[in-house]
Amino acid sequence: MYDVAIIGGGPAGVSAAINLKVLGKSFIWFSSQPVSKKAGQAELIKNYPGLPDITGKQFVWTLQNHFEGMNIKLCEEVVTGVYDTGEGFTLLAKDKNYEAKTVILCLGVETVKPIEGEDEFVGKGVSYCATCDGFLYKGKKIAVYCTDKQFEYEVEYLCNLAQTAYVFPMYRGYEIKSPNAQIILKKLTRLSGDVRLKKVEYAGGVAEVDGMFILKGALSPSTLVHGLQVVEGHIAVKRDCSTNIAGVFAAGDCTGRPYQYAKAIGEGNVAAHSAVEYLSKLK
Amino acid sequence: MYDVAIIGGGPAGVSAAINLKVLGKSFIWFSSQPVSKKAGQAELIKNYPGLPDITGKQFVWTLQNHFEGMNIKLCEEVVTGVYDTGEGFTLLAKDKNYEAKTVILCLGVETVKPIEGEDEFVGKGVSYCATCDGFLYKGKKIAVYCTDKQFEYEVEYLCNLAQTAYVFPMYRGYEIKSPNAQIILKKLTRLSGDVRLKKVEYAGGVAEVDGMFILKGALSPSTLVHGLQVVEGHIAVKRDCSTNIAGVFAAGDCTGRPYQYAKAIGEGNVAAHSAVEYLSKLK
Numbered sequence: 001m002y003d004v005a006i007i008g009g010g011p012a013g014v015s016a017a018i019n020l021k022v023l024g025k026s027f028i029w030f031s032s033q034p035v036s037k038k039a040g041q042a043e044l045i046k047n048y049p050g051l052p053d054i055t056g057k058q059f060v061w062t063l064q065n066h067f068e069g070m071n072i073k074l075c076e077e078v079v080t081g082v083y084d085t086g087e088g089f090t091l092l093a094k095d096k097n098y099e100a101k102t103v104i105l106c107l108g109v110e111t112v113k114p115i116e117g118e119d120e121f122v123g124k125g126v127s128y129c130a131t132c133d134g135f136l137y138k139g140k141k142i143a144v145y146c147t148d149k150q151f152e153y154e155v156e157y158l159c160n161l162a163q164t165a166y167v168f169p170m171y172r173g174y175e176i177k178s179p180n181a182q183i184i185l186k187k188l189t190r191l192s193g194d195v196r197l198k199k200v201e202y203a204g205g206v207a208e209v210d211g212m213f214i215l216k217g218a219l220s221p222s223t224l225v226h227g228l229q230v231v232e233g234h235i236a237v238k239r240d241c242s243t244n245i246a247g248v249f250a251a252g253d254c255t256g257r258p259y260q261y262a263k264a265i266g267e268g269n270v271a272a273h274s275a276v277e278y279l280s281k282l283k
Numbered sequence: 284m285y286d287v288a289i290i291g292g293g294p295a296g297v298s299a300a301i302n303l304k305v306l307g308k309s310f311i312w313f314s315s316q317p318v319s320k321k322a323g324q325a326e327l328i329k330n331y332p333g334l335p336d337i338t339g340k341q342f343v344w345t346l347q348n349h350f351e352g353m354n355i356k357l358c359e360e361v362v363t364g365v366y367d368t369g370e371g372f373t374l375l376a377k378d379k380n381y382e383a384k385t386v387i388l389c390l391g392v393e394t395v396k397p398i399e400g401e402d403e404f405v406g407k408g409v410s411y412c413a414t415c416d417g418f419l420y421k422g423k424k425i426a427v428y429c430t431d432k433q434f435e436y437e438v439e440y441l442c443n444l445a446q447t448a449y450v451f452p453m454y455r456g457y458e459i460k461s462p463n464a465q466i467i468l469k470k471l472t473r474l475s476g477d478v479r480l481k482k483v484e485y486a487g488g489v490a491e492v493d494g495m496f497i498l499k500g501a502l503s504p505s506t507l508v509h510g511l512q513v514v515e516g517h518i519a520v521k522r523d524c525s526t527n528i529a530g531v532f533a534a535g536d537c538t539g540r541p542y543q544y545a546k547a548i549g550e551g552n553v554a555a556h557s558a559v560e561y562l563s564k565l566k
Binding site: 011014022046047048049051053062063066255257262263264267269270 | 294297298301302305329330331332333334335336342345346348349352353520522538539540541543545546547548549550551552553556
């Protein structure tokens with residue numbers, strides 16, 4: 001069991017990882033991308049103290065250089081669920097489980113809004129993990145919502161399992177080859193059903209389905225961690241970056257404004273120290 | 284009137300200043316030293332993301348280089364009082380007054396504990412400002428407590444004004460030449476009196492005085508800002524770095540642990556953004 005699992009590869013996650021390494025803790029660090037794609041998009045950063053007039057790309061490169069120089073490695077998997085086991089946390093990523101005593105959420109700000117009805121049908125037809133739940137829908141009708149080309153191999157996998165897959169690719173340049181795929185280039189508007197998901201509604205149509213897969217890099221915090229307190233879209237944290245769940249900490253944009261590199265880096269540091277303090281009390 | 288006055292030249296102050304400059308606000312930035320002396324004492328910093336394996340001296344030099352490159356200047360004066368005028372704040376430094384709409388306190392952690400009785404007699408015989416209050420004690424008996432050689436010229440000034448000055452130098456290599464000075468190399472234990480300060484007690488003796496000057500780089504936060512809420516030695520702040528006084532923000536070690544560069548830099552950023560948000564509501 002790891003001491004800490006960090007979820008998110010943006011500046012907050014980098015800061016948490018560097019600090020945990022210095023503090024001598026075992027940790028696993030998940031990110032769907034090698035360092036945050038979003039962090040690298042800034043044209044010019046003038047206000048990160050110590051690195052004047054740096055581009056987003058240079059900034060990301062500098063952070064990567066820092067943690068790689070400390071022999072810290074990223075696990076490039078998407079975590080699709082965090083479960084409190086009482087003795088720690090189980091994290092589900094692809095078809096593997098990971099165990100950690102504490103979790104630091106560095107999820108960034110979700111830019112993909114949840115679909116109406118999404119939260120209602122999680123575990124009742126809505127899944128975020130193709131390799132975990134795909135086999136449940138062998139020979140059935142499914143919808144697949146995919147936000148990024150990097151998840152396209154999972155779309156193919158699902159299409160090949162299903163009888164029919166209504167695929168909603170939310171990116172340019174999709175290349176989905178499965179004969180079972182029906183590509184729908186419309187906006188998804190609503191998920192509906194009764195106890196379980198039954199219908200996927202989109203602009204100008206409805207598809208009847210047995211299940212649906214939502215493949216995106218960032219789950220909403222409350223979808224990822226059941227029972228996590230979220231206020232106006234941000235994870236509620238105390239000054240020490242602790243959340244309402246003992247052992248779960250959060251840092252960076254996901255905890256609220258200002259959305260700033262320095263703030264994220266500062267909170268990653270604080271969350272790491274708070275996690276270490278929490279671990280010291282477990283013993 | 285400045286938009287913001289920053290007090291303190293450590294990493295939190297640097298971060299606040301850089302951000303205010305980027306955000307286009309007018310500000311004055313006070314520090315008794317060109318960048319924090321304390322910040323420069325770290326042997327090796329491994330956990331400030333983006334600057335791997337840097338010494339404290341290099342770190343301070345890098346920060347200085349950053350803000351100087353943005354044409355930001357430090358005002359190397361010790362602020363000895365912050366007064367809420369209702370329309371903003373008046374800051375007293377040496378014999379000058381400065382006006383600002385908001386204040387960001389980046390005071391660090393006070394390493395010099397207050398003397399017993401110090402808080403009780405502030406303004407009743409205890410002063411922190413030689414050039415402001417020295418003339419009140421012309422031809423009288425005073426005590427002078429000085430923590431750093433950099434304030435020695437003020438000690439000389441006070442000794443030359445007074446009839447007798449009991450001087451407590453708290454540093455090595457003092458060179459006080461005034462014939463009115465009586466050097467006492469003992470630990471100060473207590474200040475006492477009735478309505479006003481009357482006696483300065485030290486290990487093995489008592490000096491009767493009309494007044495006392497305490498010359499140190501860092502005043503305790505509640506001495507500096509009347510009415511500021513301090514909990515267990517740290518300024519109480521919310522997540523946005525606001526204090527219990529509207530318009531007064533705090534960042535860095537003075538707000539609590541962990542005492543970390545990244546945390547201080549992050550909070551300086553947050554405090555600057557919060558001050559700007561506060562200013563926008565004043566208009």
